[in-house]
Amino acid sequence: MKEKALVLLSGGMDSSVCLLIAKKEYKFDIFALTFDYGQRHRIEVEKAKEIAKKYSAKKHFIIELPLSKIGGSALTDKNIEVPEGKINRNEIPLTYVPARNIIFLSYATAIAEVNEIYNIFIGINYIDYSGYPDCRPEFIEAFEKMINLGTKSGVEGKKFKIYTPLIKMTKKEIVLKGKELGLDFKLTHSCYNPDENGNPCGKCDSCLLRLKGFKEAGIEPVL
Amino acid sequence: MKEKALVLLSGGMDSSVCLLIAKKEYKFDIFALTFDYGQRHRIEVEKAKEIAKKYSAKKHFIIELPLSKIGGSALTDKNIEVPEGKINRNEIPLTYVPARNIIFLSYATAIAEVNEIYNIFIGINYIDYSGYPDCRPEFIEAFEKMINLGTKSGVEGKKFKIYTPLIKMTKKEIVLKGKELGLDFKLTHSCYNPDENGNPCGKCDSCLLRLKGFKEAGIEPVL
Numbered sequence: 001m002k003e004k005a006l007v008l009l010s011g012g013m014d015s016s017v018c019l020l021i022a023k024k025e026y027k028f029d030i031f032a033l034t035f036d037y038g039q040r041h042r043i044e045v046e047k048a049k050e051i052a053k054k055y056s057a058k059k060h061f062i063i064e065l066p067l068s069k070i071g072g073s074a075l076t077d078k079n080i081e082v083p084e085g086k087i088n089r090n091e092i093p094l095t096y097v098p099a100r101n102i103i104f105l106s107y108a109t110a111i112a113e114v115n116e117i118y119n120i121f122i123g124i125n126y127i128d129y130s131g132y133p134d135c136r137p138e139f140i141e142a143f144e145k146m147i148n149l150g151t152k153s154g155v156e157g158k159k160f161k162i163y164t165p166l167i168k169m170t171k172k173e174i175v176l177k178g179k180e181l182g183l184d185f186k187l188t189h190s191c192y193n194p195d196e197n198g199n200p201c202g203k204c205d206s207c208l209l210r211l212k213g214f215k216e217a218g219i220e221p222v223l
Numbered sequence: 224m225k226e227k228a229l230v231l232l233s234g235g236m237d238s239s240v241c242l243l244i245a246k247k248e249y250k251f252d253i254f255a256l257t258f259d260y261g262q263r264h265r266i267e268v269e270k271a272k273e274i275a276k277k278y279s280a281k282k283h284f285i286i287e288l289p290l291s292k293i294g295g296s297a298l299t300d301k302n303i304e305v306p307e308g309k310i311n312r313n314e315i316p317l318t319y320v321p322a323r324n325i326i327f328l329s330y331a332t333a334i335a336e337v338n339e340i341y342n343i344f345i346g347i348n349y350i351d352y353s354g355y356p357d358c359r360p361e362f363i364e365a366f367e368k369m370i371n372l373g374t375k376s377g378v379e380g381k382k383f384k385i386y387t388p389l390i391k392m393t394k395k396e397i398v399l400k401g402k403e404l405g406l407d408f409k410l411t412h413s414c415y416n417p418d419e420n421g422n423p424c425g426k427c428d429s430c431l432l433r434l435k436g437f438k439e440a441g442i443e444p445v446l
Contacts, residue, residue: 063289063292064289065288065289066286066287066288067333069286070330070333070334070337098332098333098336098337098374098375099329099330099332099333099336099370099373099374100333101373102329102332102333102369102370102373102374103326103329103330103333106322106325106326106329107293107322107326109321109322109325110290110293110321110322110323110325110326111293113321113322114293114321133372133373133374133375133377133378134373134374136372136373138372139369139372139373142365142368142369142372142373143369143373145365145369146325146362146365146366146368146369147322147325149356149359149361149362149365150322150324150325150356150357150359150362150365150366151321151322151325151356151357152321152356154356155356
């Protein structure tokens with residue numbers, strides 16, 4: 001029997017590549033986890049469902065989280081505008097959602113523990129990471145240590161491991177890895193600020209990074 | 224101007240004593256945070272509102288969290304019975320909610336960050352702790368380290384500190400501290416399995432611990 005992995009699947013390109021790595025390179029049985037957290041780009045959730053189905057996830061957990069009540073980010077707070085047109089690597093952007101990955105990984109830990117899954121995959125990225133502190137390797141290391149101290153499974157010796165296979169990849173490398181593993185790019189969505197039909201804006205940080213990745217990989221862009 | 228503290232307030236005796244310590248001993252301005260997580264003992268949430276009001280919290284955040292969807296605990300899963308009548312210090316009990324304090328503290332971090340609060344109080348207890356791994360000091364230490372690596376505030380040098388003033392206190396000491404600080408015990412609720420009117424069962428782990436605390440403190444018990 002295959003070992004199980006829980007993959008955080010946003011519906012974006014990165015988490016989809018991450019899912020295919022867990023499935024095709026690590027040969028894990030895939031359990032997908034998606035959060036519906038009041039994001040502007042909720043089309044992601046629908047995309048995630050299609051992706052989980054297409055790549056044969058054994059189960060797809062969808063959890064509604066009231067992050068919009070916390071506020072403080074352009075991604076969840078309608079009073080803050082999504083910035084356009086520049087990627088500034090020297091400051092933490094307005095699209096930073098306070099403690100988002102901390103909350104996501106905490107839920108993932110709970111769901112993993114209940115379902116006896118000890119491998120957790122998250123497609124975060126340190127190189128083209130847009131300045132989010134919760135995408136850094138030292139954060140992930142500290143998180144893994146914390147859950148192995150704070151859960152029944154961890155204390156009883158079934159250690160959780162957090163995998164971040166994309167953490168040191170450039171967007172170009174992520175695009176190439178997706179192509180290698182047969183990812184259907186048109187199923188994935190990256191835009192922070194889509195129109196009412198779910199079409200990407202082509203202008204936000206996330207769209208710009210995605211376009212840059214395709215361009216550098218020498219592949220026709222799929223936004 | 225006073226410094227601010229965010230206090231996790233369940234409505235139970237321990238978190239209420241913790242709030243009074245933050246307020247009267249540390250002299251912080253109090254912001255309370257309560258989770259409505261589908262617990263069997265939801266009367267707690269109403270008690271928490273009264274306590275926050277009585278002790279002049281500047282703001283009371285109440286967050287609905289879908290922990291019951293995760294399952295795996297007698298406290299949130301109606302298919303698992305709340306155990307009665309014995310406290311076994313050698314095993315993790317059925318009332319363990321997977322990763323509960325991890326999720327609670329993650330939300331607390333997000334709310335603290337948005338509201339520029341860098342002191343977080345949680346009334347967990349290591350001595351009479353009923354066997355929960357996420358009540359141990361080494362867990363809290365690892366959690367504090369993790370959030371200071373994974374948040375904008377932490378990275379920018381405004382370090383979060385997690386206070387656990389009750390962590391090494393016995394229930395007796397907690398009762399005595401509550402009395403010393405003027406806690407109105409009848410406002411607090413501890414029972415895991417109250418009847419439909421919110422009356423405590425007197426039989427669950429939590430009721431037994433509370434009764435033991437009052438008895439040892441030589442104070443007339445208030446269940």
